[in-house]
Amino acid sequence: MTIASVTPAATVSSAERFFGGHASLPVMPEVGRKLLRSLDDDGVSLGQIAELIGKDSTLAAKVLRLANSARYSPSHTISTLQDAAMALGLETLRNLAMAASLTGTFPDVKGLDRQRFWRHSMRTAGYARLLAKLLQGDADTAYLAGLMLRTGQLMMAMTEPDQVADVEAHAGEPGSRFSLESSRFGCTHADVTAALAAHWHFPADLVEAFKDANVPLEVKPFSMLAAILHLSEVIADACEQNGDRIAALTTAVPELVEHLHLDLEFLRLRLDACGDPGQDVELMLK
Structure with missing residues (x-):
């Protein structure tokens, strides 16, 4: 599946238009911001993460x-939360907290089914984490990036819900969302997510990885995280459609699979x- 050629400047302009008018910029909760910053802190402890989560009663629940x-x-x-910290460990506890924080940041929007959307996002995050571990990437960052990858589509749906719904209705092949959006909007959900991530500082x-996720093999220098994000969305699409996840990769992105020398049977x-x-998206959205 190829993506229509769009110049970088035009893509940025197209993505930014979704942040004007009545589509107000979501505000990331302060706890979410601190969880993000903790990714760069090798000295952060389980107790500190649990204490941080506890500052937001809704998030803690x-x-x-x-x-x-x-x-x-x-x-x-x-x-x-102390029990949760001991039972889950630092990585899982923080990932769950980031997922819960992010899902609470965005409202329901016309054009996208909320539960279906976040189930797909959680799958993308989980698969990104798995692939990062296989490819010697940063698993925590990959999880967050995978979780966020489609949030730009929420911004698009706030402005053009009918167009977004139509894209979803036609996105029958794993990975096809990128191409359909590029043709329809002049940018993709990944481009709008990059703009959102930039607005959130x-x-x-990470901002560049979102931009590069559309066609990771066409961008120099090559971004492993961008490649992981693209692969993860293809796998999540296949999972949603009850298809063979490995067959989806070999059909949608064979060149990327070959470039990464992925052992597909091990994957x-x-x-x-x-x-x-x-599977737990219902608990996340309560």
């Missing part, structure tokens, strides 16, 4: 619900072992 879900199979009821390399085993990263 979501994290506790998730910690008690079947996906994490707790041996006993987890009733405090995210690190420049299949890892995907099967990780289960469904989006």
Whole structure:
């Protein structure tokens, strides 16, 4: 699936138009900002993350619900954030908190089914984390980036809900959303997410990874994170459509698979072992 050729300047201009008019810029909660900054702090402790989450009662309640879900199979009821920290570990606790914080940042929008959207985003995040570990990338950053990858589409839907809904109705092939949006809007959800990340003062390399996620093989220098994001969305699309996730990769992005020298049979085993990263989305959205 190829993406229509659009100049970088035109893409930026097209993406920025979704931040005007009645589409107000969402505000990332302060706890979410601090969780993001903690990714660069190798000395952060479990206790500090638990204490930070506890400053937001709504966020804390979501994290506790998730910690008690079947996906994490707790041996006993987890009733405090300290229990959750010990049961889940730093990486999982922080990832769940970031997911819960981000889902609460955006309102319901016409043109996108909220539960379906965030289930797909959580799957993309989980697959990005898995791929980052396989490819020696930063798993925590990949999880956050995967979780955010489609948030630009929420901004697009606030402005042009019918057009976004039409794209979703025609996005029948894994990975096709990028091409359909590029033809329709002159930019993709990843471009709008890059603009959102820039408005939120995210690190420049993360903003660039979102921009590069559309066609990672066409960008120099090559961005491993951008490649991981594109692959993860293709896999999440296939999962949503109950298709073969490995076959989706070989059909949608064979050149990228070859470039990364991915061992697809090993990847299949890892995907099967990780289960469904989006299975607890209902608990996240309560």
